[in-house]
Amino acid sequence: xxxxxxxxxxxxxxxxxxxxxxxxxxxxxxxxxxxxxxxxxxxxxxxxxxxxxxxxxxxxxxxxxxxxxxxxxxxxxxxxxxxxxxxxxxxxxxxxxxxxxxxxxxxxxxxxxxxxxxxxxxxxxxxx
Numbered sequence: 857x858x859x860x861x862x863x864x865x866x867x868x869x870x871x872x873x874x875x876x877x878x879x880x881x882x883x884x885x886x887x888x889x890x891x892x893x894x895x896x897x898x899x900x901x902x903x904x905x906x907x908x909x910x911x912x913x914x915x916x917x918x919x920x921x922x923x924x925x926x927x928x929x930x931x932x933x934x935x936x937x938x939x940x941x942x943x944x945x946x947x948x949x950x951x952x953x954x955x956x957x958x959x960x961x962x963x964x965x966x967x968x969x970x971x972x973x974x975x976x977x978x979x980x981x982x983x984x
Contacts, residue, residue: 859934867897870904871979879905883955883962886913892972899972900965909962923951937981 858866873880884890889910892899900908913918918933926945932938 860931860937863895863897866895867975870897870975874903874905874956874976874979877905880907881955881959882908883911883958884908884965885915885917887916887967888918889965896972896975899975901972903976904972908965909959910965911958911962915958919945921951923948967973 890898898908900906919938920931920933922929922931925945926948927941928948928951929941930939
């Protein structure tokens, strides 16, 4: 996703999400876990308003989705470069139910809090 949406997008998106105190949960495929010390804006924890888990090794996927209100945003890998939004309460309810099951099967991401706190420090300094 970083290759498709760019690091600049994720930095901006996460700054805005944190400023607005929008809590999110994410599940990453085990074969695509990133080293947060290289991507500080992808940190997790209470101050980041995000928890990240890692899906079991047997689950492989390259497409991701975001759910908000009654909308689902789907983004494919760089190989297909596909993205679309669907507004549907029923679809969102289904995706949330499936996410809960996968969440329970997934393990918490072990993150580098020291590296990711640099991003929060940078945000704080920008506000001054």
